[in-house]
Amino acid sequence: MLIYLCHIQTINFIKMDFTDKNVVITGGSTGIGFATAKAFVRAGANVWITSRSAGNLEKASARIDSPKLKTVVSDTSALSGIAVLEKAVAESGNKVDVLFLNAGIATFKPIAQMTEADFDAQFNTNVKGLFFTLQQLMPHLADGASVVLTSSTVATAATLNSSVYSATKGAVNKIAQVAANELAERKIRVNMVSPGPTQTEGLDGVVSAEAKDYLAASTALQRLGRADEIANTVLFLASDHASFITGAELLVDGGAINYMLK
Ligand SMILES: NC(=O)c1ccc[n+]([C@@H]2O[C@H](COP(=O)([O-])OP(=O)(O)OC[C@H]3O[C@@H](n4cnc5c(N)ncnc54)[C@H](OP(=O)(O)O)[C@@H]3O)[C@@H](O)[C@H]2O)c1
Known part of the structure; x- marks a missing residue:
């Protein structure tokens, strides 16, 4: 146990270096x-x-304000949108060292009120889009690269009103596990970060202030997470410090379990 705690302490002080990655x-x-x-740019990537x-x-580019940041619509x-990204990466002539598949949307409603459009939008973005981005960028990944997928604690919970969103994140977890197996021969690690x-901005768009208070109170730490806390976890998973971690889901949720959106 002592060794384990020392290890955690060490991680706290490790500087993540992604210079020119x-x-x-x-x-x-x-x-x-x-x-x-922002965190990757600060780490030199x-x-x-x-x-x-x-x-x-x-707006994002202006806030980060670095020649190291490039954007693609x-x-x-x-x-067709994924093809635009694949073309931009191919034309850069660079191999990708870290792929963070993070784009996602959520609609919270009871099953009885969920529409076909709600269903398609969430599956097309969170599952189909993530899957084909991975597929199309796989040839551009450097051997030894790291892939991180944004899942969610709802992937393994039964949160009220999150039927379709939870199903998309359950699918993300399964895609990640199979990808970890398939890409292992190229020494590419694939892991999931599951924020609570x-x-x-995305959370603000889908839940009320009252619901946010409820969510914060449902965590052991009694607060919402910050985006930079999820970012730190992504950098860790992408780094050599996680060199023996693949196919893993890392929950970053302040100890949240069984919360419900009202
Ligand atoms: N916040 C949470 O509590 C929480 C908890 C668990 C998991 N997550 C997951 O974390 C990820 C990020 O969420 P967030 O909370 O940071 O939300 P956010 O602030 O809304 O960020 C979502 C990002 O995805 C982009 N996006 C959405 N649809 C897209 C599409 N079709 N194509 C390309 N980009 C698209 C958005 O950009 P544009 O709108 O500019 O296109 C934005 O950059 C998602 O996968 C979400 O499911 C969030």
Whole structure:
């Protein structure tokens, strides 16, 4: 136990160095993807971020304000959007060292009220888009690269009103586990980060202030997570410090279990 605690302490003080590594982040204009892009740039990486919106990417780029950041408008829910990203990466002539498949959306409603459009939008973005981005960028991954997929604690919970969203994240976990097996021969590690309730623009868009208070109170630490706390975990999983971790789901949830959105 003592050795284990020392190990955790050591991790706290490890400086993540990604100097000149090439990082691709889907959904990097706001929230967790944005915080992760910022952290990778600070750690010395060249970072590509995507989103559906040129305006949102311009704002993100202005906030990070670094020549190491590049943006691509790419709607991950459409194969044509993924092709734009694949072309940009191919034309750069660089291999990708870290792929963070993070773009995602959520709609919280009871099953009785969920529409076909709600279902398709969430599956097309969170599952189909993630799957085909992985497939299309696989030839561009460096041997020994790291892939991190954003899942969610709801993938393994039965949270009220999250039927379709939870199902998409359950699918993400299974894709990640199979990818970890398939890519192991190229020494590529594939892991999942599963945030609990985290303060982001995306969360603000789908839950009320009252629901956020409820979510915060449902964590052992009695607060929402911060996007930079998820980013730190992504950098750890992508780094050599996690060199024997693959196919793993790391929960970053403040000890949250069994919360329900009202
Ligand atoms: N916040 C939480 O509590 C929480 C908890 C667990 C898991 N997650 C997961 O964390 C990830 C990030 O969520 P967040 O909370 O940071 O939300 P966010 O602030 O809304 O960020 C989502 C990002 O994905 C992009 N995006 C959405 N649809 C896209 C599409 N079709 N193509 C390309 N980009 C797209 C958005 O960009 P544009 O809108 O500019 O296109 C934005 O950059 C998601 O996978 C989410 O499911 C979040």
